[in-house]
Amino acid sequence: MKGRMAVLGRIEGQRAAAQIVDGRLQDFLIEPAENTVPLPGAIYRAVVDRPLKGQGGMILRLPGGTAFLRQGKGLSPGQTLLVQVTGFADEGKATPVTSKILFKSRYAIVTPNAPGINVSRSVKDDDVRESLLEIAHETMGNEGYGLIVRSSAAGADADEVAEDIAEMCASAADTLAGESGEGAELLLDGPDPHHLAWRDWAEIDNVATEASAFEDHAVPDLLEPFCTPYVGLSGGASMYVEPTRALVAVDVNTGADTSSAAGLKANLAAARDLPRQLRIRGLGGQITIDFAPMPKKDRRQMEQALRSAFRADAVDTTLVGWTPLGHYELQRKRERRSLMESLPR
Structure with a gap:
């Protein structure tokens, strides 16, 4: 279709x-199958527990678990603060959170801690930008919150955009009102897949x-290939995407092609499909790619292909670079849980 x-x-x-x-x-x-897993985007009133020595962060108490806040400067044990879940925790680790709260919807992102009204830089048309700014200013009034109008609002109905902004501001006000309470509490659950x-x-x-x-x-048929490490690529090439506890290993092979350009062709095909593979498989963290053998002069072309491929991907990914052994490393935000962990068994 x-x-x-x-x-x-x-x-x-x-x-x-x-x-x-x-x-x-x-x-x-x-x-997740478990209802108790904190979802990314959920907002909690957390209680500061103790500093994590050597890392500059803080361990916080959540209802039924713990969280890790990377920036713990100025916090003291017993203090309460609002935090937002940024991703899923690895097994045995605390849930990662941030104190920079965002209220994200289809057309807008409300930023209580960052005042100012802006439009996504993806919206290039000046007239459209001015129109969206006018809607935002009229709807926000004197709320005192910051706002980012998302690029999806560019082609949307003005009334729908205004309604979406108003709903996000109301949600922010209701949630932030819970900051003055006592003890750890879930104030706003994270969004479900729908x-x-x-x-x-x-x-x-x-x-x-x-x-x-x-x-x-x-x-189910479309999903089945993502439940195995093997990924078929064009021209008979392949790659294997295999998560371990420490990292995600990606191995690219040329297959039966023995031409001088086989390595570069296989690697370019792998680079184009890798964001989709990682996204659907729900994989993040450190990713190490063992590309098929190719001349060092082709590395710049490979880096350009990777940048182009990940530019359109919604999950934050940092292209770290080549290792002394000739592997390429990425660092990807753990926004999702592994597909194999999430599917019913």
Whole structure:
């Protein structure tokens, strides 16, 4: 099927969402099986527990668990503060949080701690920018919060944008009012996969929400290749994406092609598909790529291909560079839980 489709459904009771573009799976979201796992985006009133020596951070108490705040300067044990979950914790580790609270919706991001009204730099048209700024100023009034109008608002109805901004400001006011309470408490839960799909998947042509939507659009079949390390690439090349406790290892192979350009062709194909593979598999952290053998003169072209591929990816990824052994390293935010951990067993 041609076009961009969002398929919303459940897998054995867990809410899930699939983005399919021209019949190809582009993204997949699924909620954790455990209801007690803090979701990224959730806002808590946390209690400062103790400093983490040598790292400059603080261990905080959350309802039923602990969190790690990287910047703990000026905090003292027993103090309460609002924090927001930034990603999923590795097994046995504290939940990562930040004190920089954001309220993110389809068209706007409210920033209580960063005043000022701005429009996403992705919106290049000056007239559109002025129109969005006018809507934002009229809707915000004297709230005192900061606001970023997202690029998705550029083609949206003005009333819908204004309503979205107003709802986010109201949500911010209600949530921030809980800062004055005592003890650790969940103030605002993180978005589930259906909400994330509505919020972050722009330019969707069709949305399927029927009970049989996943089966009707063959989502289980589209998802199956991402449950194994092997990834087939063009020209008979392949790569293997294998997570370990320490890092994600990516190995690129040329296959049967023995030409002088085989390594570069395989590596370029791997670079183009790698963001999609990591996104759907829910993999983050340190990623080490063992590219197929190629001349050192081709490294610049490979770096350009990686930058281009990850520029369009929504998950923050830092291209670190080449190691002395000739591997390439990335650092990717752990926004998602591993697909294999999340799927029902």
